Each structure stands twice: as structure tokens, then as C-alpha cells.
Amino acid sequence: MVVTLKDVAQAANLSVASVSRILTNRGRYSETTAKRVREIAREMGYFKNQSAADLASKKSRAVGVVVPLIHTNFADEIIKGLYEATVASGYELLITYLDDNEAHQTQVFNTLLTRQVGAVFLLSLDIPAWMMAQLTTQSIPIISLTTILNEHISAVTSNEFIVMDTLVDHLVSKGHTNIALIGDTKLTTNISSVRRRNFIESMKQHQLTTENAFFYGNDHSYETGYQSVTEGYDINALPFTAAIATADLVGVGIVNAMNDANKSIPNSLSVVTIDGLQLTEMSRPQLTTIQQNFAEIGRIAMNLFIENSIDQQQQIIYVPTKLIERDSVLDIK
Amino acid sequence: MVVTLKDVAQAANLSVASVSRILTNRGRYSETTAKRVREIAREMGYFKNQSAADLASKKSRAVGVVVPLIHTNFADEIIKGLYEATVASGYELLITYLDDNEAHQTQVFNTLLTRQVGAVFLLSLDIPAWMMAQLTTQSIPIISLTTILNEHISAVTSNEFIVMDTLVDHLVSKGHTNIALIGDTKLTTNISSVRRRNFIESMKQHQLTTENAFFYGNDHSYETGYQSVTEGYDINALPFTAAIATADLVGVGIVNAMNDANKSIPNSLSVVTIDGLQLTEMSRPQLTTIQQNFAEIGRIAMNLFIENSIDQQQQIIYVPTKLIERDSVLDIK
DNA sequence: TTGAAAGCGATACCAA
DNA sequence: TTGGTATCGCTTTCAA
Numbered sequence A, B: 001m002v003v004t005l006k007d008v009a010q011a012a013n014l015s016v017a018s019v020s021r022i023l024t025n026r027g028r029y030s031e032t033t034a035k036r037v038r039e040i041a042r043e044m045g046y047f048k049n050q051s052a053a054d055l056a057s058k059k060s061r062a063v064g065v066v067v068p069l070i071h072t073n074f075a076d077e078i079i080k081g082l083y084e085a086t087v088a089s090g091y092e093l094l095i096t097y098l099d100d101n102e103a104h105q106t107q108v109f110n111t112l113l114t115r116q117v118g119a120v121f122l123l124s125l126d127i128p129a130w131m132m133a134q135l136t137t138q139s140i141p142i143i144s145l146t147t148i149l150n151e152h153i154s155a156v157t158s159n160e161f162i163v164m165d166t167l168v169d170h171l172v173s174k175g176h177t178n179i180a181l182i183g184d185t186k187l188t189t190n191i192s193s194v195r196r197r198n199f200i201e202s203m204k205q206h207q208l209t210t211e212n213a214f215f216y217g218n219d220h221s222y223e224t225g226y227q228s229v230t231e232g233y234d235i236n237a238l239p240f241t242a243a244i245a246t247a248d249l250v251g252v253g254i255v256n257a258m259n260d261a262n263k264s265i266p267n268s269l270s271v272v273t274i275d276g277l278q279l280t281e282m283s284r285p286q287l288t289t290i291q292q293n294f295a296e297i298g299r300i301a302m303n304l305f306i307e308n309s310i311d312q313q314q315q316i317i318y319v320p321t322k323l324i325e326r327d328s329v330l331d332i333k
Numbered sequence C: 001t002t003g004a005a006a007g008c009g010a011t012a013c014c015a016a
Numbered sequence D: 001t002t003g004g005t006a007t008c009g010c011t012t013t014c015a016a
Helices: A004-012 A016-023 A031-044 A050-056 A077-091 A100-116 A128-135 A160-173 A190-205 A222-232 A249-259 A294-306 B004-011 B016-023 B030-044 B050-057 B077-087 B102-114 B130-137 B160-173 B192-204 B220-230 B249-261 B292-306
Strands: A062-069 A090-098 A120-123 A142-145 A154-157 A179-183 A213-216 A240-245 A270-275 A288-291 A316-318 A323-324 B061-068 B094-098 B119-123 B143-145 B153-159 B177-183 B213-216 B242-245 B272-277 B288-291 B314-319 B323-326
Touching: A004 A016, A004 A031, A016 A031, A016 A062, A031 B323, A050 B102, A062 A100, A062 A323, A062 B016, A077 A294, A077 B077, A077 B094, A077 B102, A090 A100, A090 B077, A090 B094, A100 A128, A100 B314, A120 A294, A120 B130, A128 A142, A142 A294, A154 A294, A160 A190, A160 A240, A160 A270, A160 A288, A160 A323, A179 A190, A179 A222, A190 A213, A213 A222, A222 A249, A240 A249, A294 A316, B004 B016, B004 B030, B004 B050, B016 B030, B061 B077, B061 B102, B077 B094, B077 B119, B077 B292, B094 B102, B094 B192, B102 B130, B119 B292, B130 B143, B143 B292, B160 B192, B160 B242, B160 B272, B160 B288, B160 B323, B177 B192, B177 B220, B192 B213, B213 B220, B220 B249, B242 B249, B249 B272, B292 B314
Parallel strands: A062 A090, A062 A120, A120 A142, A142 A154, A154 A316, A179 A213, A179 A240, A240 A270, A270 A288, B061 B094, B061 B119, B119 B143, B143 B153, B153 B314, B177 B213, B177 B242, B242 B272, B272 B288
Antiparallel strands: A288 A323, B288 B323
């Protein structure tokens, strides 16, 4: 049988109330008895039943993390960040995965709500409107990571415009004028259309027109990168001299496709990527990239919640990014 | 205020007992009232309080997953597998990360126990003895994934010997006799020493001696792979013609180190890896690998638990692996 | 500093 | 098919 508070209380000749207070370090008690009780509890192998505790105190120590099931190599990093901040505070991470199956979505969503999570962290995820509505009516704070969803939801993210502008600026400074955005460039989601807009805007600010801008792809996959130069354009006569990959994986796809066609990078094409995970160092040539600090994004988001600063109004926190110059950009000036 | 069962019961003019039975599809009730109740519950935005439910029913719908915080690129895949099997059954995954900090370990462990998890899944992880002891005294089933811990703990894994033997056999069939095992080859953990032993055993079965076997490295990292041929051995006079990398990342490290030194793979060195994730396709040349079916391992493990077959005695389930021949092995016969 | 007792929200047994 | 009610293990006033 499982050891309960009552058992411990009996063994210690105390009331459950006192034992509870001691074991949760709440309220008043003498340090002498406290010591004794803690010892007894340990010996008996007592473990609090968190469900009972949550129920009685009408609160939960769990926060939900919703991760898209499609390939996102940075989810790991973010979760680590969240986790770090969480360990210190005693909160629990309830990590759930979301795919396209609506039945699954409902269920995921249900576990979150039935566990009375204190907050929901969305990882680069645009959840269906009905979910959003539910969350809000239950007044569960939502924090979006790596992307700004709308004007109500708080977010911790890199500054998307700066990310794009830094890259464009870097390429322009090396003499490039015809630039492609490759990866997730579709107009149907919030996230990708923002990037697309930022790209155009940044081009403009560099005195370049939409004639200088090229787009390819609907997702952040390796295949999209690969196909961009093999199927999307004539690899022997690319209309652009540089490409911005919306994710590292896309960049590697481009590099491999070029290599496989005996075209050298950066001589035949310059490539830069967004994200800057380990992959960019493992590529040959190593990729110039703008690195996002994912772990930091996770840490900050969690602390934002813990410090309860995330109450009513929206907060947007930008986490700095860093341009890392490596060997995938040719100076053609 | 949060909507409770009682509220729904009142609104429906029924007892909480009936409503509970209906909403959990347990016991008898008429489909007519059931329909009405479900509708009312939905309208009121009712969500069961899982903590209360767990408490009352004296069981938990949560299972714990313990993931090592060090870089393991397959954790993702396994979690997806676990998740898939879990969604259908209504269980929840409580995913926790384990690092070397003992205080953290205790805490992780605490959340697991305080949540009364029904089982604990260990991802390629050798947990401290005291944890193991606790888990067993609380009679929480433990299932180890991708590795066999001892003769008591159930496991779902690839057959490690077959993995190693397939690789050795493949290399030998291509005329290689001097072979290196690179990556995690240390003798201090169960997992790595088993691999090492298997390697030696397999060599023997192929009429090769320990003189033909080489070892390098203490972890599964890219750096270890890279250093093996740059620092571990003289890259211009490697004593082996083929290398088995204990993880994909290690293999890529070797490939890059060779490339950077203007040595071609497989001409100067043949490389095969264990795991077979996407990375092996992205490498140039593409890597010959023995592919583990991680998602399947997760799925099977979870089902093993759900079907309750994992009661008293140990079970070892082997999930088939697949040799994928690509371009990183030279035939030197 | 300690104890008694009233919940928390659901489940499940036993009656009706 | 439905309802009453004890119970799960803990927290939290309020008194002692």
C-alpha cells in the first residue's frame, strides 16, 4: 500500500495538518519536530500525492507545452530552456505534441485543460481558433515562442525583421542584388507570410525591388531546399546569386543539390540560413547563418510566466540574434 | 469560476453520479439523457479535473518518460512513437529530462512519483541505483528503451549484437579486416561496454583478432568523430580501413575530418554508422548505416505497458533493424 | 506550535 | 436507469 500523509502523521504522533505544514514548509512549526517528521517521512518512503494536493489547493503546478509534430529541430533547444527555468521553480512541464488530426488535437487540448495547466506555451505554432478561444475563456495565459501570433498573445521571439534585415544587409554588402528566399514562403500562415513581407520590406530598404526577389517552397524541409535549385530553377542559370534559407535544413538541401550538380558553394551560389543550429557547422562549406538563441527563448518565457508578469496585457520580448559569418557567402563586389 | 461536475448535474437536473457515469462512458444510462448531458457539458465549457479523477479512482493516467539531456537525436523519434500509442489510449506522457546534477535528478524523480505515474520509460539511460530502488519498492514498472539495463528490467530495443554483427559482416564482406569502433567506447557504462564486447565477439566470429580491432572515444558526439582521425590516429596512416561510428553524428564527424584533410571517403576510409537517421542521407557521401526503428520502439513499449503485459517478469522485445547500403564503403577485395 | 474539521472535484458502491 | 454518499489524500482556515 502507498504511504499517505495520515500514515506519516500517525507514526509521528502528530496531526495530518501539522505534517502537511511541515512537509510543504508553509505556516508555523518548530524546527525540532519538523526535522523528526522529515526523517520519518523519508524512512517510510512517503511521496506526496500531487493530484490530491492540486485538488485541495485548487491550483496546479503543471504548465503545458505544445510542440508541432512536424520536423522542428529547434524544439529540443527550447524545451531545454523551458525545462531549466522550470526545475528551479517546482513547476512541471506537460509536453504535448500536435499534429493535423483534429481528433488528436482535441485530445491534446483536453489533457491540457483537464490538468488545469497554469499556462500554455506554443512552440512556433498557430493553433486553431477554437482552441485559442477555449484557452482564453478559461483564462489560461498563452505564450507563443519564436513567433508573434496576434496582438493579444504574449510572445518571446527573435526580432523577425532584424533577422531578415541582417541577412539581406550582409548579402547586399557583399554585392548581391538578386536574392531568393527559400523554404517556407507560403502565404497561408501567419508566420511564413510575415517573413516574406519582412524580406520584401528589407529589400526595399536596400534599394532593391521585387524584381530582385525570388521565392520558393512551402515548408522548412531539406527536400524543399534541394528541389529549389534542381526543380524550381534552372541550376545552370539561376536568376539569383544568393539564397536565404528559412531554416538550416533548407540550407543544407541547397548545398547538397549544388554539390551533386558539381556546382561549388559559394562560387556558384551564396547561401545563408536562419536558425544557426549545429547543422550549419557540420555542413561543407560551413554555413553563414543568423543564430537564434532558442534555449534563452525558453528560459525567458518560463520566467515570464513564473514571475507572474504575464497577467493581463500582451508582452513581446525580443531575444537577440547573432550573425555568424562562415564560408558560404561569396564577395562579388 | 471553473465549471464542475456538480454544476453540470444541477443544470441537467441529475445527480453528479449519473453525470459522471455518462461523461466517462461507464456504467448504465440511457442514450437520450446522455446526449442531453453531453450537450449541456459542452455548452457550459465543462472540463473534468483530472487531479480529482485520479484521486478518486486511485490511479493515474500519466506515465513518465525520462530523457537524457545530453545530445540524443533519436529521443524525438522515440517520443513520437510513445506519443502515438498513447494518444489512442488516453494516457498522458509526463516527459522529464535528466542531467548530471543530483539535486535536479531528485526533483525529476519526485515529480514522477508525486504524479503517481503508472510506469516509467527510460530512454537509453542508466539511472542511479537509488532511483531504481525507489521505483521498484513503489512497484512502478520500468521499461528501458534501446538498451537492456539488467536481468530484471524490461526492455524494447534493437538487438545490439545483430546490429554490430551486421556491420562487421558487411565490412568484412567488402574485404576489410582492420576495423575501428569510434564514438562511445568507454567501459564505464553498461551500454557502451556491451557494444564494445559485441564488437569484439563479432570480430572473433569473423576470424579476426583483437589486433584487428581499434577503439576511440567516450561519447556519441560529432567532435569525437572528428578527433578520432585528426588526433586519435595519424590521418595519413590510419591503421584501419573501415570505421564503425556508434552514432550518426560521429560518422559525420569522421567524414568531415577526412574531407577537411583532403582525403576522400570511401577511398581513404570506409565509414558505417549506427542509427540511420536523416543525417546519414544528408551527408556527402551518403552513409551506409544500420537503421534502428525508433518510432516503432516507442510504440511497442507503450503498448506493452498498456496491454498490461508488463507485469511481474522481465520482457525483452527486439525491434528489427535494417542495413542500408549507400556510398561510404569501399570494396577492397 | 499544534489539532480538528471542512472542503477540493471526481468515482464507485449500494440502493432505489 | 438513476441517486445518495463515502471516499481518495491533501490543504487550509480557525481554534485551542
